[in-house]
Amino acid sequence: MEAFRPILPRRGISFSTTSHTFIRSLSTTPVLQKQTSARLKRYLNISPHTSFLASYNDPSNEQIVFNPPSSAPSVFNTPFKFLPKSDPRRRAALASHLFADPTNPIPRPGDIASAIASAGQPKRQQQKYSKQGDGKAEANRSPLPPTARKEELLVPKHHLEPQDVEQIRRLRASSPSKWSVMKLAKKFQCAETFVMACVQAPDEHQKKLREKAAKAKERWGTIRRKAREERSKRKKLLFSGRI
Amino acid sequence: MPGSRRTQLRTPSVFLKLRNTQLALGLLSLKLSPGAHEEVTDSRAAPQGPAGGKDDDDINITKRCEIGNYEDNNNTTSYFLHKTNLKQYSAAGTAQALYEDYQNESESPNPNRNGSQFPGLPSPPPHRALESAKLAALHARLNLSERLPLQSLARCLVDSTADESLQFNNTHLAFLGRTIVNYHVSEYLVAKYPRLPMEIVFAAMKGYAGNRALYAIARQWGVEPAAAPGEEVDPGLLQFDVKKTGTELDAAVGYKRKELDKIIKFKFRRGISSRVVFDDEFGDTVSMGEHERILERQALEWRAQQGILSEDEMIQMEDPVPLEIETAEDRKFASYANFSRAVVGAVFLHSGREVAKNFVRSHVLSRRLDLEEMFSFSRPTRELAKLCQREGFERPVARILSETGRLSRTPVFVxxxxxxxxxxxxxWGPSIEHARLTAAMNGLKSWYLYSPGDDVRMPSETYDENAKPWTPLYVDMGEVIV
Known part of the structure; x- marks a missing residue:
């Protein structure tokens, strides 16, 4: 999909640099960029790309213009990494990349780059390579897009020992309200799911939490309740591919 | 079922199930000779083996079917009967035999086969097939070979609810057609999409060759139902009775589960592995017919009178499982579907294996089924992470490719x-989380929907005489377990 570019106010409009005004200028309220609508229309009326203006009679312009509309990629196009070793498309992709013109790189960022970099290396070395990163190679590569969430780059450290797990269990059992899952995760610098995998709260504590949650739910008004219900419905629809 | 042999086709997990003895039984009763009526009395009776047939050809057919070994991938001709064995089903012979069969039947002391209070035959006599314009039109519309006589096509249109006699209804043709259709569909799915999860395979099987799909195919062929079955109806109309329960050879594919009652009553979970082993090609339980349920109930009552009930049976007596009765709509779908299957069976018998394969390809597999829409996930991000871990890829990381209107009412994130x-x-989606989950689901779909190509070779192509040696297909290790 092509990148969406927001139209920012350009010439002929008063524009304050404070962040507050900037945010307002990005809102859905239509912004008049010119004094009159006729001028704005003329301003936005851009002439088409020269490739479209080429006359059909001119023999020097005999070429195919391929300019498809942007669309979501099909799931039936298997990504390179998912092709099995036996698939001929894998070899073809590697070959076409290797013999490609280096001055004119493929626009997609590093689709088969790591496969070429790691081709022929044993698995252990590959992992080492991917963790440390080759300074020179990394510098030459285009940077990857930003991550969607902060947690995305958290890699499990596997630093906890059996005695740590024992301590987690002991602490949680000693006082489940004091040593909550969040606190334990912070203390031992691990994921909350890891704490929950290690130890379960005693039944009374779980019951207390459930009652607390039920009480909170009782206080919900119609609007919040409806919003919550619809959110869970949306999630179900999303997982079955209906939205 | 005790005493019956069952073999499974073991090309890469092609799971077509076929009970050979039943197929043999079907072919025996399809032997359209005057004496056929005495040989086979009931499709559900225990197979008699070659003892029922008097001449050597019968024995040959039975033996071939029983020997037919699916385990051997390279063996090309073991399953399907050789052409020479089908000589006796030539077109002219069939017409004559059908007619003789009818004569024989009508001379019997009880001409009223259906047991109804109205006189007359339950289905039109075979010789009237030659007079029906509808039937001739259907034959021409389907572009069927001249080797397939109108009488056989007329027989395909008689459902087991219209005429109970196995010599005149389409039960055996439909069973033969069912095995052929399901074989080609499962082969196509497994060869073309080797990574499909089993649940999707079952759903896709139903989508291609289930009752509803075959009903739609038969409707598109222009087949119309008769208002009510009877001797006087046009043989070109589909004859079935929605008030009756069919006697398809459902039980011949898969096993009847012992705990079927509990599955129905308590909604027992059925795992995928057990569905592959016990259930039919669509992953549905092989249910007992209404008749059998009534018999079981009677047996239970008798045992209660004798005072020899076990604890389980006592509970069963107190709270009986309701009889599973088909709805009228189900019966309609089943009857149409059985007609479609019976046509495939008839094409196979009269024109041979290759023609039947092409028929299935052009009528069943040519329909578009959107496999992408069949998936549903519960934890897509976790499943993708597990997949990457299993295959030795780096951990999946979600990255924002592009976005617009982050602070607006209708943002879009990619x-x-x-x-x-x-x-x-x-x-993509209206929030980062939505887009991330969609992306993870798309990733899993592109893994599962991997295809070696449109021109992937099917195992059935090795049946050709000049076929190249078989090269193994890509076999995947299986779906990701979360």
């Missing part, structure tokens, strides 16, 4: 999932 520097998939 999120890509990366493993190392390779982009696995992308998805």
């Amino acid at each position: 999120v890509g999932i990366y493993s190392g520097r390779d982009r696995l998939s992308e998805g």
Whole structure:
């Protein structure tokens, strides 16, 4: 999909640099960029790309213009990494990349780059390579897009020992309200799911939490309740591919 | 079922089930000779083996079917009967035999086969097939070979609810057709999409060759139902009775589960592995017919009178499982579907294996089924992470590729999932979380929907005489377990 570019106010409009005004200028309220609508229309009326203006009679312009509309990629196009070793498309992709013109790189960022970099290396070395990163190679590569969430780059450290797990269990059992899952995760610098995998709260504590949650739910008004219900419905629809 | 042999086709997990003895039984009763009526009395009776047939050809057919070994991938001709064995089903012979069969039947002391209070035959006599314009039109519309006589096509149109006699209804033709259709559909799915999860395979099987799909096919062929079955109806109309329960050879594919009652009553979970082993080609339980349920109930009552009930049976007596009765609509779908299957069976018998295969390809497999829409996930991000871990790829990371209107009421985010520097998939949505989940689901779909190509070779192509040696297909290790 092509990148969406927001139209920012350009010439002929008063524009304050404070962040507050900037945010307002990005809102859905239509912004008049010119004094009159006729001028704005003329301003936005851009002439088409020269490739479209080429006359059909001119023999020097005999070429195919391929300019498809942007669309979501099909799931039936298997990504390179998912092709099995036996698939001929894998070899073809590697070959076409290797013999490609280096001055004119493929626009997609590093689709088969790591496969070429790691081709022929044993698995252990590959992992080492991917963790440390080759300074020179990394510098030459285009940077990857930003991550969607902060947690995305958290890699499990596997630093906890059996005695740590024992301590987690002991602490949680000693006082489940004091040593909550969040606190334990912070203390031992691990994921909350890891704490929950290690130890379960005693039944009374779980019951207390459930009652607390039920009480909170009782206080919900119609609007919040409806919003919550619809959110869970949306999630179900999303997982079955209906939205 | 005790005493019956069952073999499974073991090309890469093609799971077509076929009970050979039943097929043999079907072919025996399809032997359209005057004496056929005495030989086979009931399709559900225990197979008599070659003892029922008097001449050597019968024995040959039975033996071939029983020997037919599916385990051997390279063996090309073991399953399907050789052409020479089908000589006796030549067109002219069939017409004559059908007619003789009818004569024989009508001379019997009880001409009223259906047991109804109205006189007359339950289905039109075979010789009237030659007079029906509808039937001739259907034959021409389907572009069927001249080797397939109108009488056989007329027989395909008689459902087991219209005429109970196995010599005149389409039960055996439909069973033969069912095995052929399901074989080609399952082969196509497994060879073309080797990574499909089993649940999707079952759903896709139903989508291609289930009752509803075959009903739609038969409707598109222009087949119309008769108002009510009877001797006087046009043989070109589909004859069935929605008030009756059919006697298809359902039980011949898969096993009857012992705990079927509890599955129905308590909604027992059925795992995929057990569905592959016990259930039919669509992953549905092989249910007992209404008749059998009534018999079981009677047996239970008798045992209660004798005072020899076990604890389980006592509970069963107190709270009986309701009889599973088909609805009228189900019966309609089943009857149409059985007609479609019976046509495939008839094409196979009269024109041979290759023609039947092409028939299935052009009528059943040519329909578009959107496999992408069949998936549903519960934890897509976790499943993708597990997949990457299993295959030795780097951990998947969600990255924002592009976005618009973050602070507006209708934002759009496009999120890509990366493993190392390779982009696995992308998805879009009105929030980052939505886009991330969509991207993960798209990634999983692109893994599961991998295809070696449109021109992938099917195992059935090795049946050709000049076929190249078989090269193994890509076999996947299986779906990701979360």
